[in-house]
Structure formats: C-alpha cells, structure tokens
Amino acid sequence: MHLYLALTLQVLWTGVCQAAMQHYPATWGHYDVCKSQVYSDEGLTWDYMACQPEAADMTKYLKVMLDPPNITCGNPPETYCALENPYMCNNECDASTEELAHPPELMFDIEGRNPTTFWQSTSWKRYPKALLVNITLSWNKTIELTDDIVLTFESGRPEQMVLEKSLDYGRTWQPYQFYATDCLDAFTMEPKTVQDLTQHTLLDIICTEDYSRGYVWKYDKTVRFEIKDRFALFAGPRLHNMASLYGQLDTTKNLRDFFTITDLRIRLLRPATGATMVDENNLSRYFYAISDIKVQGRCKCNLHANSCVFDKEKLSCECEHNTTGPDCGRCKRNYQGRAWSAGSYLPIPKGTANICIPNNIGPVNCECFGHSNRCSYIELLNTVICVSCKHNTRGQHCQLCKLGFFRNASAELDDENVCIARVCDNELMRCQNGGVCISNVRCNCPSAYTGLLCEKPRCESGLGGCRGADSGQPPLRPPSSFGPLLLLLGSALL
Template sequence: MRSAMLLPVLFALQAGCTSVAHAMQNYPAAWGHYDVCKFQIYTEEGLAWDYMACQPEGTDMTKYLRVALDPPNITCGEPPETYCALENPYMCNNECDAATEELAHPPELMFDFEGRNPTTFWQSTSWKKYPKPLQVNITLSWNKTVELTDDIVLTFESGRPEQMVLEKSLDYGRTWTPYQFYATDCLDAFTMEPKTVGDLTQRTLLDIICTEDYSRGYVWKNDKTVRFEIKDRFALFAGPRLHNMASLYGQLDTTKNLRDFFTITDLRIKLLKAATGATMVDENNLSRYFYAISDIKVQG
C-alpha cells in the first residue's frame, strides 16, 4: 500500500518486511507496535535505503466485509418493480425482480468484480412514500480493525445522492462518528459551509467537512463516483517534505488521533436523499427516484 499510495514520487521498493533493527543501531527494534522494515527508495541522489514501520500490503477489504441494509427489505424486486429513468420519465424499461437472476439487484453486486459491461449493481426500491424521502443505511462491518490506505470510492449507477453522510465506527458499531457530509447544498442540508478537501491544511486535516463536489445534479452521467479522500489527507499530514513520507506509518503509530482517524471497524453510508436532477420532485412519477450502487472500494 505504501508504494502505491504514500510515495508517489519516491517509488519505494520494499525489500521484504524483515526486521533489520539488529543492524541499525539508530533505529528502534519496533516502531510503535510494528517491526522496523528496511526498504529501497529512489531519491534525487539515486537509490538509498530507508527504514519504517513494517506494514502489510494494502488489500481490497471488500472481500472480507459483512453488509447490512436498513431498512432490511429496501432492496428492489420483491415484488417486481418497473423504474423510469431519472432524466426521462417516459423511459421506463428498468425492471427489478428479485426472483429472476438477470433482473435482481442484491447488495453483493456492490462488491463483485466490476469491469464487465453492463455493470452489476445493488438497487433500492423507489421513492414512493413522498414526502418522506427515501432513506437507506448501508453498514459495512469487518469485525476487526482496518487501517485505510486509499480513498473510499462509491460508484452510483443512477444519480449520486443529493444528501449523504459517510460515518465510521472504531468499536464494532457501538458508536459512530461522521467522516464526511455530502450534499448539493451543504448549508441547507446540514447547516455546514461547503468545503473541499483542498481547503484543508496540515492543522485541519482531521476536520469533518461537508462537500458539494460529488452531488451535482445532472452531470451524473459523466461522473458517478463519491469519494472520501484518504490520500489527500495523508499527503497533508506528510507535508511538502516528500522524503519524510516514508516514515508516515511510523509517525501515525505514535500519533493516536491520526491513527484512529484512519482506522475503522465499520463504515456506514447514510443515503438521505436520492438524486432528483431537478429542484422540484415529480410527485406523479416517484419511480424515477431510487439509489443504485455498482461498486464500493475500500482499501486497507
């Protein structure tokens, strides 16, 4: 994970995760609760050795999670439903039938291998109980602690939600804290000033923000992703001195707040308002509004 994410310039070549503390008197035998690893880096002066906390490679954590939906019966297809397109209320050829494999959209399709065409996706029932907005919680649980090493990326097959909160738990779902708020209008939805990760500084890199970057109305055809920007926050922590990025995890290990921030046992995606693509909701055609997610990426 380090070579892929934390060292975009240095291109660390990790030479195995063997402890070399016995050979390096200037370095501790362990860095926090990690052994110390020796690895090769490219610097402006050429190849050099550096030392840092041993870490396993980052891996696709969606292979190991348990997913729970709330309400539990919110997945489409029981009974079969027909949907209209968000951008065209007269285009109603989207069918969901839980009993037919080709027309079913169960939650596991958020985590299968994506790359085929057409995409596979989970889909909710449509927003039929207007004016109560369709709200869905998607909880991902690992039953162990996971250190995030890359951005969390959600890909929405229909429009991106107009309001959403990404939350995390560090105690197996007993308590939750927000990671990021997402809305077309942050002030209106959450009484928060809209910000982007670019507004954060080294001093404020653990601030919880509301962003409007991923909720813009009709452009969803071109950009379907909603991100939580782990890498940008890591880069803020490492600062401009890229040579120091190699010891990032060693520093993280001794900086509890930082470490806790990037560590989770569970994630919760609170979908609070589906895409409407318009200021006015078409109350006569609520089958245009629903959530559909084709992919969730969590690396750790």
C-alpha cells in the first residue's frame, strides 16, 4: 500500500513539474521579472520581489496650485526688507522681469543654481491679517512615498505650518504633521519628534518644534516629514530588513494608506518673525520663500505593474496580470473570473501576483475529453487543470490513465473505456509460477497453472481437490477445525 501511494505521488508530482516547465521554463514565480530597490549593508541594491515601479522624483509630474491665487510676489512689483535687518530693504520682486520674478515652478527647478532660485510670496505688508498660504501639489494619480518629504525655505522657516495629505484627489484632507515654534500655543498639542514613535504609534499625528526656528537659525533651511525614520521602525535603523516592512504593509491597510497619497498640501500659517512680537511697522520683513521641494515616491500600481509612464500630462501604470486602470485597480474585461485583488508581497521574497482570470473558466473551457466537467485555475502554474477526472483518468486534461490502468489503444481519448485495468506488469503485478504478461492484458500461464496471475494450480477432474502437476501427491486437506480460520484469513487478505 505504501509503495502504491509513493508511486502515485511521484506520478502526480511529475505531472505538476512537467506542466510548470511547460508554462514557466525558467521560473516558478510571477514576480521574478520585477524588482525593487532596497537598502542593504552595501547600500542601495536591487531585490527581486513584487511588481512595483522604481522610486523617482515625483515633483517632475505634479501640478501646483496656490491659494490665494495672487499670493506670489511681483504683481505689482514689491520691495522686501531683510528679516534680520528691517532697514535693509533692497530686495525686489517683479513678475514682469525674469531676473526678479519668483514664480511657483522655481520650487521644483534644478538645484545648485547661483544665485539660488525660489518661489516667494507677497509680504505681510499686503495682508494686514495673518499671512496664510496654501500650496497644493497634485498628481492626479495615487503614489506611494518612499523617502522623506523635504522643503527648503530661503526666508527663515515658518513658525507655524501644517502638512496635509489627500487620498481622494483633494476632496478630503487629513493632517500628516504639525510644525510650530510652540506646539501647545499653536495647536494645543504636546511637542514630539519622530523618535518618540513606536510601531504601535507610527500612525499618530504629531506636532514637532524641530523645524520651526526663524532667522536666528537661518542656516537651518529645511523642514522634513520623516518617511524613512518611520520605515525604520519595522525595517531597522539602516532599513536592512525591508522584508519585514513589506510584510507589514501587505497585512496592514492603514499602514499602507499612511504612505499613500494623491495630493499634498502645505498650509503656511505664520512666517518666520524671529521674535515673539510682530513688528507692525516693518511688515515687509515677513514673507515665505521656498527654493526646493522634494517628494520621492513611486506610482501605486497595486503590485500589478513594474513601470509607470507619463503621457499627455498624466501618470499611469503599465498593468500586467490581466489588470487595468490608472492604478491597475480592476480586472480587464473578460478577465473577471474572480474578484480583483491587489498583488501581495507575501510570501517573502517572491510574493503572490493574484492574477485576474478569464470569465469562462468552467465547463466551456474545460478541455477534459469528457472525463470531467469542472476545472480549477492554479495560480502557481498560471494554468487551468481538470478536477475529479473520471473513468480512471488523470492529468491536466484527464488525458492520462491512473496508476493500475493503461491506455486502451482501440479507444479514443473521449471514450469512457479509454483506461482499462492493468492486469499485469513486470513490477507490481507479476505473473506467477512462470507466467508471462502479454500487453498488460493477461498472463500466459504454464499448463499446470491458471488464474488471473497464474496463481492457481489446475484441478484434475474427478478428484476432491487440486494438486500440483509435478508433485505426484494428492492435495493436502487441512483439519476441519482450521477451515473457518482460513476462510476468515482469506477474506481479510482480499
């Protein structure tokens, strides 16, 4: 029995392997052509994992909108004073002169220019009330953040600011982080840093005072939203264990959504003043100026694409796995045989593609030669196999015979009698007592024996029993008391 089971498993596994090699001659996984960047001890390297586009500078693909619309300086021309010296007012902004203009696109131009280029707002002088500015960055596409968001200010960092995100193309907003010189005073929040967060509090919205000092710290120009420090809570300080992070992202939707955006909004609430009191007589000192914004990320393609293209002012994933849509977020037409599902990072490291399958997998598409009317899609092999083959058949299309049966050469593949019992062979069911197996159909027995496998001596007519042809002795008759026992043993062995 054990030998029979082992041989059965071996035949089944051989069939699976042959089918796999037929469909995937070089690989077992759907994701082996996909790669992603990871941090290792050697630095940034490629790791072959789930399908996702490479990380890139996403500011190349955004649209920027300012509110109020006329908040950019230069129309009409305006003169500015230095923050640290209210009597040095020799900075001009004139939108009609290229050298003196500071339009919004200068927040995203090439760094390293001399002199530095930057966007600049009108001064507080033109806004007697609070100088409030909203800068909205829109991609018209879902993206996943992969590195810190970094803003570089040229006029002193704002004393109050909020970074917000949207996941629904700007219809609703939620805060990412609050920034202030005094968090309690500005937002009634205790000040914290990203170092105060844990795996369990990573999604908490905090207010930080680290990036809100004015002109006294004028050489500290950057304001950050720390993505990599949050990644490190799962992947380790040097992000060496990205598999752990991917596993968390795969199983925790809230965590995955936290790093996903369609839009960002920078709400500038109070410019750098360098003092607790605003100098009402020198409001030209106060304004916002941003020289650079960095947003590093990748197109969100739900692990169904390895590349993202920018065409006609729009980003879209080049979807695979029979998916479609800007985010590969639905199955193609005629490939809705099961509900759409995002790809998975799990199991690490190959992941699971969750391919969309054709609608007509079922009796219509089942090629089983009439031996089954039910099929199943095997994602590992990306193929369809027949289920519960009848008439002693087996195989992907019920085209083979079960162990113990052989192909009836006189029958077609769709014949119910295509597989008939394998009466004898040269290994498991040998013909006994010198018999010879003929075409697996019957044993050709010597004249002294008979039976299916030549296991019975021939009986001589007229005698009360059988005896071997060469023994010259009458057959042995067991005592009558052993008769029932032998019958019991015989029935147990059958």
